[in-house]
Amino acid sequence: MAAPVDQPPVAPEERLCTSSAGGDTAEVTSLLSSGADPSYFDPNGMTPLMHAASHGHTAIVRLLLDAGAPWNAFTPSGLCAGDLAMEGSHQETVDLLLGFAVQAELILGTITRSKRDDSNTESSYLDERVAFSEDRIMDTESKAVMMSWEKPLMEAHARAVCTNGGRVLNxxxxxxxxxxxxxxxxxxxxxxIEAHPDVYARMLKSGWGEKKNVKIVFGRWQDVLPQLGTYDGIFFDTYGEYYEDMREFHQHLPKLLRPGGIYSYFNGLCGDNAFFHVVYCQLVSLELANLGFSTQFVPLPVKDCLSKELWEGVRQKYWQLDTYYLPVCQADSDSDDLN
Structure with a gap:
């Protein structure tokens, strides 16, 4: 009879994945204490955190996060731990991951602002030509600046910011x-306000400069702030800028938005990932709250607007979710920050 072949020892990280999936809190604690790497990816592209989240093992998720497990790592199919918890309807786990992610992004934003070089903030997008067609505007890299499928969303945004009539800023x-x-x-x-010279020229050619109640301000919003007044409704939707730019715009809202006014923005942040999108909804809401604004998100179904043919010729699908959450922001009634 042949002697049994010795099996190679199982690596601590493999054991960590197995125990995370199985809900073995004691084993996970022991492995982490012994130095097992919580950021390890197994042969299937799953981390211990993903295994724990997909099974709703909230206590283990907390242990792994505290040990430095990356909440924003992706599987080969593009899912993070939060997505897996959402798919499994493990709400307690989702809430834990969401709270951790928002706090992590708040800290990251603080670091980003401290290191930001404001000497060259103008996007290269403004220096590029854009191509117009009936249903889209494209940049030189075949990325969509705007597409006609957004029309129902834009109409809903307009309805929100025009609630009080008066003066409106876009x-x-x-x-x-x-x-x-x-x-x-x-x-x-x-x-x-429009900063791109091609778009501005097209506005004038289309007669926008001749409308009696319309005032066009050409330039980056950062540069034309001194020309602005106060408004009853404000909508923000720029292309070629980052979240930090919108965050900077929000710092001016207390002076730009009149008491009782409505502010909204195109909520396209992380529009290709459900969990990340929720993280940024909460992040923006929290940061606006610190400025004295309350934010509500109105769900709008958009699945029927997004056909496969829609994205033909577009390099990147900037929206892949079934629901759009339209933000409606107002000053808190007890806020003393507004004019």
Whole structure:
């Protein structure tokens, strides 16, 4: 009879994945204490945190996060631990991951701002030519600046920011969809900021500069702030900028938005990942709350707007979720920050 072949020892990280999936809290604690790497990917592209999250083992998720497990790592199919917890309807685990992710992003934002070089903030997008067609605007890299499928969303945004009538500000003209919708509400004054020279030229050619109640301000919003007043409704939708730029714009809201006014923005942050999108919804809401604003998110189904043919010729699908959460922001009634 042949002697049994010795099996190679199982690596601590493999054991960590197995015990995380199985809910063995004691084993996970022991392995982490012994130095097992919580950021390890197994042969299937799964981390211990992903295994624990997919089974709803909240206590183990907390242990792994405290040990430095990356909450934002992806499987080969593009899912993070939060996505896996959401798929399994493990709400307690989702809430834990969400809270951790928001706090991590708040810290990261602070670090980013401290290291940011403001000497060259203008996006290269403004120096590039853009191509116009009936249903989209494209940049030189075949990325969509704006597409016509957004029309129902823009109409909903316009309805929100025109609730109080009066003076309305839109930052970023694009295809003009939201501005056409705003015009139907006949605001007293409609100010539009547009920074791209091609888009600006097309606005003028289309007659926007001749509308009696429309004021066009050409330039980056950062540069034209001194030309602005106060408004009853504000919409923000720029292309070629980062979240930090929108965060910077929010710092000016207490002076730009009149008491009782409505602010909204195109909520395209992480529009290709459900969990990341929720993280940024909460992050923006929290940061606006610190400025004295409350935010509600109105769910709008968009699945029927997104056909496969829609993305033909587009390098990157900037939206892949079935629901769009439209933000409606107002100053808290007890806030003393507004004018």
């Amino acid at each position: 930052v970023g003209f694009g295809m003009g969809i939201v501005d056409e919708a705003i015009e139907r509400y006949e605001p007293e004054e409609h100010t539009i």
